[in-house]
Amino acid sequence: MNTPTATSPVITQEEALDQWLYKALTGDHQIAIWRTPKTNSAEIILDQSGKTKRVNLELDALPQGFIVHPFADQEDGKAYFLEASEYVKFEIGQSITQEDGQSYERIGLSPSTIKRQIRQLIRKCQPKKSSDDFTSTSKERFIETVQKCIEAITEGHLSKVVPARIQKIHLNEDFDVAKTFLSLCKAYPDAFINFFHIPNVGTWLGATPEILIKTEGNYFQTMALAGTQKAEGEDPVKNAAWKQKEIEEQAMVSRYIVNNFKKIRLREYEENGPRTVKAGNLLHLRSDFRVDMEAANFPQLGSTMLKLLHPTSAVCGTPREASMKFIYDHEQFDRCFFAGFIGPVNIEGQTAIYVNLRTAQFINEEVLLYAGAGVTADSIPEKEWEETTLKCDIIGKFIQ
Template structure:
């Protein structure tokens, strides 16, 4: 009889085990770390058929929600039910004894897989996940034309702002390791929602979103307005930053929209903090925070109500919302899929945190398709907007291409 010795795993090894559990289960799973947190969480539903649910967040079982940019005909979202859940603290070493029972059982009859083997399984499982892109969405000339059309629509007073998007496809190197990539993203972007989710035959995505759409914890509801983008430079970028009138107005527009949503539902008591400059990766944005006590204001379902009113936000679509959405349907020329949709844990450990799916990539075959959009206003310069999307693609692209950095 051999005695069992508990081994301590490095963070990367634990992540690797989680990827192994998810990818060998044949089901859907999500792994994430919230902004400013050291806790990595996983939910796993090992049924092969992806589940869809209505957007009544308050009544959902614990799980992870995934909603595309465009509204679905059935008004539903994909949902990874937390049939299995596990969380661990990145700051503490984890011994194999501390893995949950279900993980031990599942791993007991499996060899430990290497990063290469995990990459192999991933590629085999995403072969059927068709990339939702077109030649057009990769083409610079098409994007430049899109921005020009956007500026024209704004000058003709059809729109105030529009956010066209594009894709960029890169190949996944043979040295690619999911666990190292996710780990590096967590270390580099402490203020982002670092996430990976896999829905068999639907899609496999990895990202680092800077933007919370809604959050509820206990009686407290929060949301934010985030807009304006510039590159962080110098030793103390937050101190030396200067915002132009265009960027200040762009962010104020988003804040006003949130307030107009509150008014629409006759919600009068809210706190607003900001705008202040925040750092997301190597980019700076302007941000305001809104906070509401749902019990005192008598809005227990505020999470679901605001989700319906806020998505798609002006940061990913434009203003006015319907006109901007119609403009994108007509001119953008590709299906955004889950890019600029929303994702996040629902009713897990007493809270729901939904993020806009930005700074994200879809993994398929041997490739990663990166997605980025740019906020177009009357003063936009098409070439500069293209450069902004290049910067945004870099945020995830560099981790896929050099996983160890």
């Protein structure tokens, strides 16, 4: 980062984000902004092609960009892809100058005018959705669904299923995308903070704790994240006590990953965990898996595992096909990108794809919060409702 000079225009990172958002929204461009876990850098991709691109999941063949895939596979198996017409990166908390490799777009408007126009444009975001997808899921409806899940598990049709619900909230008059993004970065240092906008497709903001696949150099990584409880007390991670329901739920996800390794005859991998991790106001159980792709002679492991893993049992259930059918039969809304996957591809030698959890969708003057709960034979419907409420609050409290 250059030292500002007397002639260098200097702005804050919030103003820089506003200028990129303004350029994207007024130009009808696609944009993705993110902060990877345990870093302090905001990264931005702007796609000025004017084309909504959908690509095959061959990650190594893709240019620098950002991938977005819905929960449900499309018939052709493709994902949305924002190709980097421009890519910038800057440190959060530091002033930005024009000499910093064009770290921002200078626009001849006052900061307040830019913010006002961004607000107006965000409030007009309108993807193609059915009217059913604008309705909050009632508590009675969700609890009824959970009870049906337990019945299906008890009857032996399923081992686990992950029903989801929607909570609709009104978008505040003074909602500020850039300020909210930076607040999320500060509040959730271990999450993948993200905002993306694809005109006529979707506008989303989130803070997900779960990586689906990551490749960097010769190494592949994934994780099994499941089991949920509220983080309480001065040292919630140290004092966490897990019940058999949560332990088994997380073990199912770990077994799911290992079984997919077996499908491709991959035997050499490292597994660490499970351990308790904190994600916002919640605790989860997490196991990490790591593979040396060079030693395994499997350079395309990232693309292969991405296709095998999604959707994981953490967002769908076990067995997968039966769980998917149950979800389609009982959920009265389209999950769209919730529980799908998102993330940067081939940026600075790294690809990192995350499960799109703890996320919100902007539709006109409303915001849809999405959350799911892993249901097993030991689930208590009222507790599953409470869990989804806590998950919705992770993003919802920053919007309201």
